[in-house]
Amino acid sequence: MNSKVQNKIAIGVLYGIAGLVVLILLALVGYILVSGLPKVSWHFLTTPAKAFLKGGGIGIQLFNSFYLLILAMLISFPIALGAAIYLYEYAKDNWVTNLVRTAIEILSSLPSVVVGLFGFLFFVVKLRLGFSILSGAFALTFFNLPLLTRSIEDSLHTIDDKQREGGLALGLSRWETVTRVILPAAVPSILTGVILSAGRVFGEAAALIYTAGQSAPALNFMDWNPFNISSPLNPMRPAETLAVHIWKINSEGIMPDAKAISSGSSAVLVIAILLFNLAARYLGKRLYKRLTSA
Amino acid sequence: MTKSPEQLEQELKRRSKAAKLEIWGRVVSFSALILIVAVVVAIIGFVASKGLATFTTNHVNLWDFLSGKNWNPSLTDAHGKPEVGALSMIVGSFLITVLSAIVATPFAIGTAVFMNEISPNRGAKILQPVTELLVGIPSVVYGFIGLSVVVPFTRSVFGGSGFGILSGTCVLFVMILPTVTSMSADALRAVPRYYREASLALGATQWQTIYKVVLRAATPGLMTAVVFGMARAFGEALAVQMVIGNAALMPQSLVDPAATLTSVLTTGIGNTVMGSLQNNALWSLALVLLLMSLVFNLIIRLIGRKGRLQ
């Protein structure tokens, strides 16, 4: 066959494939939004779920998702930051470092069910934390740590070594140089990474069904004392998140309007992820500008 | 006023605040790193000890576990042995993983080639952000769409319940598509520009350049992308569990209800008593999952090493 004709055909096929993929992906997002958005209302976003009746909302689940996200981030960020600093700034290139990197890679490739099951075994059962926000936050932390570490390390990598030399030449220790010179300069890129990983954590369900639990007891939003059982801040209460809620009502099948609620919840989840993405890009750029201009 | 060398030496040997901070910083950051390593070791250790209990405490034969077709841990078979054959779930897991990777690979690589080689402009402006966004869509959402679109569709075409390997494959295909596409695009982007220029300058057509030069140079990266997608598919729990039907039987066709390791795990673990055989058997499934993820990891490393050697 003539190579020109072959070329034409191949490129045509590639156009076809790309078009089809775009179509699939657009149909996916389109379906989520078109079927879900009409269900989303202020009422839907703020009222508690109902088990056997129509017309429940996702208020508590939404709150739980954010609360767990924040807790998980608060725990995982300092750890990931420390680990990334050690790996990038201190670790020598030897077999120990290699082994540690392998361990982190393994953690990042573990199926999230396995992480969730470990959380169940260790926090829920062994440490007797029960199905609780705290157990869930730890499970999410494990799930989040490897990615966040890698992303912070990449951020450190974007800062020129000349900056490090500059700090050292002033008589600063490496640690002072990293914390006072390198990290501030890397903030835009670290922040982008943090927000993107937040998106992942926000939608995670498998690691949570056996740690944070699958029930969402009623909360009293007037009571902010974390030691009270009905307080939204109580870290020992079970907390079904939005993602878990979608799974739960679909596999249980006792909610009459499960499909509508799931559509609405899916739309909310996807929009939240979209916002996380946009925020990451926007804030990263903004901060970078602030840092480099007047 | 000048100091004596002795005085100066003393000043220079006094441990400064910077030196103390340095030690503190090293210790703190190293502890964080060790904590992560400890987590990894703990996860592997706990899951392994639990998963091995089936064989050590309950004396189930490892071979029976891997090759047995009947999964019914609360019953015993004719010989009085518990029915803990995991083969049907192992087959189920591998089947949907391989099938979804087979379907996703041409689409993902085709799209990556399109956005990198044929229409870089549109690629960078539209396709890339969209795929990156879709990578982040939670898997339960994929599961829910599978449940409300794919399963009814399969049911209307092939009859039956609609739950099964086929539906699972469809869901996983769409789920790993953005990941594999985006990683493949990265692999293609890593091929130096001058490879293409040299090939085109020799009179090769664009397709010949793509096929003979670019794809070949990017092969390790593309393979990594696909294996990565497979690892994700193999470990996915909820999206699969929602559409596969959860019947721990050897799959007879693609449209009969089946089960995977993950689907049995998610449905089962809450309904068994800690320490019982039923529970231990489930942990053995988790151990298989964990080992498989190590294997995927190893494969990715081997590909990476081979890619570097070339």
Add this chain to the structure above:
Amino acid sequence: MFMSSDIATPGTTPERHIVQPGDAQHPIVLSTEDLHVFYGDKEALSEGDLKFARNQITALIGASGSGKSTFLRSLNRMNDRIATVKGRIMYRGVDINQPDIDVYEMRRRIGMVFQRPNPFAKSIYDNIAFALRLRGITAKNKLDEIVETSLRQAALWDQVKDELDKSALALSGGQAQRLCIARAIAVKPDVLLLDEPASALDPVSTSQLEDTLLKLKQHYTIIIVTHNMQQAARISEYTAFFNQGRVLEYDTTSQIFTNPQVQVTSDYVSGNFG
């Protein structure tokens, strides 16, 4: 007045020619003894022993790869993690190449400025002030004062005094390099090491930088690596010529450029090198 240590047979040019610098007003502040620097197994500096006189500018010249940076970076142990440095580095009578020397305090006294300007991603003010704050100087008026004097000494004050809050990354190359000098002198060092500080600058910025260095000489001992021989001739009292990891000639700058003793130096300064 100089003791010279020529190694030569009569009638030929010497292989090396090293003088002792300094006098009563300009005593030796820094010197190396038996210095050897290795990158892995590779010896990058073998015969490189030099002495540096106080309040003088010493230029290090030589072809690319001859070991100038290696030497300079060894002086304040910036090479610690990269290379093995053997031998003694005597700073005012103290060997600072001992393991129990506090390198941070030592580097505060022996500061360094690099080839490419590397201002931190902070405001101009903070670029100078932040290292001081870390060393316990927190009083605002004290900081203001040091920032101003440092910027004045670096000849940058008049250009930036109204925009101290501006990001230092927005400065021009020449300004940024002078900020780096201001930053280095703000911690009140004794010796200032500069590695090709002007090579990334345009001619105007370069000559401003040279003026700055000539003024700084009153307060600091300056050692500067440069590829620009006119620059070495314009600003330095002494010049050392490096070749393949050895110092071949060390003498007053005027001697080196008008009457070099070693053939290789003569070739190099007259441009017949290589």
